[in-house]
Amino acid sequence: MPAATFRFYEELNDFLPEERRKRQFSHLFRGNPSIKDVIEAIGVPHTEIDIILIDGRSVGFGEPLRGGERVSVYPVFERLDVSPLVRLRARPLRRTRFVVDVHLERLGRYLRLVGVDTLSPPDSDDAAIVELSLAERRIVLTRDRGLLKRARLQRGYWIRSSKPREQLVEVIRYFQLEGGLTPFSRCLICNSLLGPVNGSAVEKVVPLSVRASQTGFFACPGCGRVYWQGSHYRRMRQLLKKLGLASEPVC
Numbered sequence: 001m002p003a004a005t006f007r008f009y010e011e012l013n014d015f016l017p018e019e020r021r022k023r024q025f026s027h028l029f030r031g032n033p034s035i036k037d038v039i040e041a042i043g044v045p046h047t048e049i050d051i052i053l054i055d056g057r058s059v060g061f062g063e064p065l066r067g068g069e070r071v072s073v074y075p076v077f078e079r080l081d082v083s084p085l086v087r088l089r090a091r092p093l094r095r096t097r098f099v100v101d102v103h104l105e106r107l108g109r110y111l112r113l114v115g116v117d118t119l120s121p122p123d124s125d126d127a128a129i130v131e132l133s134l135a136e137r138r139i140v141l142t143r144d145r146g147l148l149k150r151a152r153l154q155r156g157y158w159i160r161s162s163k164p165r166e167q168l169v170e171v172i173r174y175f176q177l178e179g180g181l182t183p184f185s186r187c188l189i190c191n192s193l194l195g196p197v198n199g200s201a202v203e204k205v206v207p208l209s210v211r212a213s214q215t216g217f218f219a220c221p222g223c224g225r226v227y228w229q230g231s232h233y234r235r236m237r238q239l240l241k242k243l244g245l246a247s248e249p250v251c
């Protein structure tokens with residue numbers, strides 16, 4: 001059976017068993033598979049990969065393996081300049097946008113809380129999430145490696161933590177979003193950008209006692225919800241502070 005030597009870099013090692021991490025190892029395969037199929041058989045989803053070098057030459061996912069090659073595999077560098085190498089995707093993302101799978105609903109809510117454009121479509125199966133990702137150039141966030149191995153998917157990130165608050169910090173750090181956060185600027189439910197409205201415009205939906213004590217109201221043009229700086233707002237501010245994510249709120 002033919003074999004090739006592999007070395008995976010940085011966080012791609014998270015997908016490998018201990019004995020294969022951060023070192024060269026030999027992997028056997030049958031026939032002439034594409035490099036993508038062999039890498040996924042090893043356990044690393046193609047969406048996590050940006051650059052593959054075979055014997056020092058930068059190649060695409062379709063490159064066949066014959067045996068005897070030395071393969072180096074690098075993760076998606078969303079933030080480093082690697083322009084001299086052939087990247088596997090033609091254009092970088094202009095804006096970082098996400099879609100989370102159904103199991104990460106709380107992460108989706110937290111991301112919207114800090115103003116990051118994030119959809120969490122209810123009741124969507126894997127195929128629908130992949131299509132949404134392609135149509136709107138959104139990065140899929142998931143804990144399901146099977147979803148990231150779907151052939152059509154181009155952008156995805158496997159969430160390491162199982163706790164929603166840690167997941168929020170993980171995403172912000174990984175995609176280096178710290179500088180661009182706009183807390184309380186989006187609807188927590190439907191992701192639309194909120195706009196200011198005055199108290200009289202929200203008479204029907206906001207109780208009188210709230211209208212008497214609050215001056216700033218923000219309405220969602222998507223679902224009609226109205227937000228104000230109540231106790232929930234203060235708790236969320238405290239949470240962001242605790243996570244080291246506090247910046248000046250938009251509302």
Ligand SMILES: [Zn+2]
Binds near residue numbers: 188189190220221224
């Ligand atoms: Zn809304």
